[in-house]
Amino acid sequence: MVELTSSFELEFDALDQDHQKMVDQVNAIIKKIDAGNTDDCKALVADFVALSKRHFAREEALLVSVHYPDVEKHRKHHLDLNDKFDHMLEFAKMAPENDMACESLKKELVYFIMDDVITADLEFKDFLSQT
Amino acid sequence: MKGLLIHGVSHAYGDNKVLDKVAVVVPAGELVCLLGPSGCGKSTLLRLAAGLEVLQEGSIVIDDVTVASNTVHVEPENRHIGFMFQDYALFPHLNVLDNVIFGMVGSAADKARSRAMEMLDQVGMVDQASKHPHTLSGGQQQRVALARALAPEPKLLLLDEPFSGLDTNMRARIREETLGVLKEFGVATLMVTHDPEEAMFMADRIKILGSDGHILQAARPHEIYYHPKHEFVAKMFGLMNRFDSVVVNSQVETPLGSVAAPDMADGIKVQVLIRPEGIVLESHENASGTAVELLSTHLLGHDNIVRVRLASGSSSELYVRVHHAFEPELALGIKATIDSDYAFVFPLDVEEGGSSSLVKAAQ
Ligand SMILES: Nc1ncnc2c1ncn2[C@@H]1O[C@H](COP(=O)(O)OP(=O)(O)O)[C@@H](O)[C@H]1O
Ligand SMILES: [Fe+2]
Ligand SMILES: [Fe+2]
Ligand SMILES: [Mg+2]
Numbered sequence: 001m002v003e004l005t006s007s008f009e010l011e012f013d014a015l016d017q018d019h020q021k022m023v024d025q026v027n028a029i030i031k032k033i034d035a036g037n038t039d040d041c042k043a044l045v046a047d048f049v050a051l052s053k054r055h056f057a058r059e060e061a062l063l064v065s066v067h068y069p070d071v072e073k074h075r076k077h078h079l080d081l082n083d084k085f086d087h088m089l090e091f092a093k094m095a096p097e098n099d100m101a102c103e104s105l106k107k108e109l110v111y112f113i114m115d116d117v118i119t120a121d122l123e124f125k126d127f128l129s130q131t
Numbered sequence: 132m133k134g135l136l137i138h139g140v141s142h143a144y145g146d147n148k149v150l151d152k153v154a155v156v157v158p159a160g161e162l163v164c165l166l167g168p169s170g171c172g173k174s175t176l177l178r179l180a181a182g183l184e185v186l187q188e189g190s191i192v193i194d195d196v197t198v199a200s201n202t203v204h205v206e207p208e209n210r211h212i213g214f215m216f217q218d219y220a221l222f223p224h225l226n227v228l229d230n231v232i233f234g235m236v237g238s239a240a241d242k243a244r245s246r247a248m249e250m251l252d253q254v255g256m257v258d259q260a261s262k263h264p265h266t267l268s269g270g271q272q273q274r275v276a277l278a279r280a281l282a283p284e285p286k287l288l289l290l291d292e293p294f295s296g297l298d299t300n301m302r303a304r305i306r307e308e309t310l311g312v313l314k315e316f317g318v319a320t321l322m323v324t325h326d327p328e329e330a331m332f333m334a335d336r337i338k339i340l341g342s343d344g345h346i347l348q349a350a351r352p353h354e355i356y357y358h359p360k361h362e363f364v365a366k367m368f369g370l371m372n373r374f375d376s377v378v379v380n381s382q383v384e385t386p387l388g389s390v391a392a393p394d395m396a397d398g399i400k401v402q403v404l405i406r407p408e409g410i411v412l413e414s415h416e417n418a419s420g421t422a423v424e425l426l427s428t429h430l431l432g433h434d435n436i437v438r439v440r441l442a443s444g445s446s447s448e449l450y451v452r453v454h455h456a457f458e459p460e461l462a463l464g465i466k467a468t469i470d471s472d473y474a475f476v477f478p479l480d481v482e483e484g485g486s487s488s489l490v491k492a493a494q
Contacts, residue, residue, distance in 0.1 A: 005132055
């Protein structure tokens with residue numbers, strides 16, 4: 001299970017709330033897998049991908065509105081994560097038949113949310129605190 | 132979160148900026164490899180995590196406790212970190228057991244001793260407890276160093292090119308054993324290496340650090356190899372074949388056939404990089420593809436590297452990895468095609484010239 005401890009907070013409510021929702025969805029998926037309930041994985045992961053994409057759009061719009069100087073770089077970072085969505089969806093599709101797909105999906109989701117999404121965002125935490 | 136969180140870390144030695152906003156997450160029980168060329172700042176990042184270097188910018192958090200930031204510097208001995216460096220630095224005057232006990236300053240002597248024996252047992256060195264390091268092989272010393280690093284039950288283990296002092300055969304075995312011990316132990320491990328194969332073998336996740344001190348890509352080993360996001364990442368794993376071309380209708384033509392470039396606008400100048408295993412040679416009657424001529428073959432053991440050239444007369448050479456089923460000496464009329472799983476398209480730097488050539492590994 002993933003826990004959003006304070007070190008991972010941007011201290012910017014709208015984004016922290018989005019991140020919390022994404023973490024909740026990741027935890028819901030992990031819980032289902034651990035309970036052996038893998039049939040819903042595909043739909044839950046698809047929801048997670050949609051949630052993530054909405055968050056990226058919202059975050060990019062916000063960064064533009066506050067004139068964050070590295071907004072293009074961060075947009076590119078989000079764009080580069082598209083491959084990972086594809087892989088997650090493939091794992092999720094296989095999850096009911098294949099235990100390794102379950103394990104890889106869980107791992108991929110945790111690294112994605114903690115490393116690729118939230119930790120990458122910490123780069124603009126200081127900037128946001130000054131606006 | 133249990134484990135390590137590093138973010139926004141930049142570091143310079145005088146005017147030499149070596150790390151630029153680096154971020155890494157290592158959850159408990161996971162092994163993350165930081166992979167990059169020599170001099171890109173890998174050891175610097177480990178020394179910062181360890182507290183051996185004072186942090187200039189960013190934050191380092193271990194098990195939810197900030198150990199370094201612009202206002203905090205926790206001393207190395209209070210960070211509960213285990214280390215294993217290249218020259219595992221066992222004390223020559225102490226025997227194996229005392230070397231392991233040495234790491235457990237602060238615990239009661241009898242407790243430290245039994246813990247040390249337990250760790251030596253885990254790494255298969257308990258029989259050698261009374262020997263001195265110089266009587267041990269490199270691999271055995273490595274195992275003692277691992278036991279010493281893990282004995283105090285660190286929250287985090289930092290490994291800096293830990294296997295580079297071992298010869299090739301030993302290295303493969305020791306890294307497999309080390310991985311087994313680490314996984315059993317469940318400690319968060321950040322390992323740095325400049326050896327891509329080592330990173331692929333060991334890591335749950337690889338972070339590629341470029342020579343400019345930026346993280347270029349972070350992903351599972353499989354994704355790093357098959358979906359490199361950056362030219363530099365693609366080239367890390369050895370020889371690459373290269374054709375320069377232009378995107379037309381989201382496709383790129385090469386002399387060996389076309390490759391998809393779905394996310395690229397028409398007219399962009401690109402380079403197509405193809406791994407040696409991504410060129411498929413066939414020589415049976417119905418073989419399709421572009422005719423190539425054999426120049427030489429190099430047997431590597433597990434496979435061959437074959438040098439070929441386009442039969443059409445173009446002077447550029449290609450390197451092809453072939454498996455046992457293909458015996459180049461017996462082949463006539465060889466045709467080559469591209470396996471698109473191993474072909475990657477990257478925009479060409481504007482100032483760069485050249486048409487097609489072989490790309491040497493970054494390392
Ligand atoms: N203590 C130091 N003082 C000055 N320059 C240093 C010091 N340590 C490392 N460097 C320089 O910083 C760069 C990164 O070094 P290092 O972190 O050791 O790289 P790596 O471990 O990736 O090979 C190199 O150019 C190196 O020369
Ligand atoms: Fe975000
Ligand atoms: Fe983001
Ligand atoms: Mg180094």
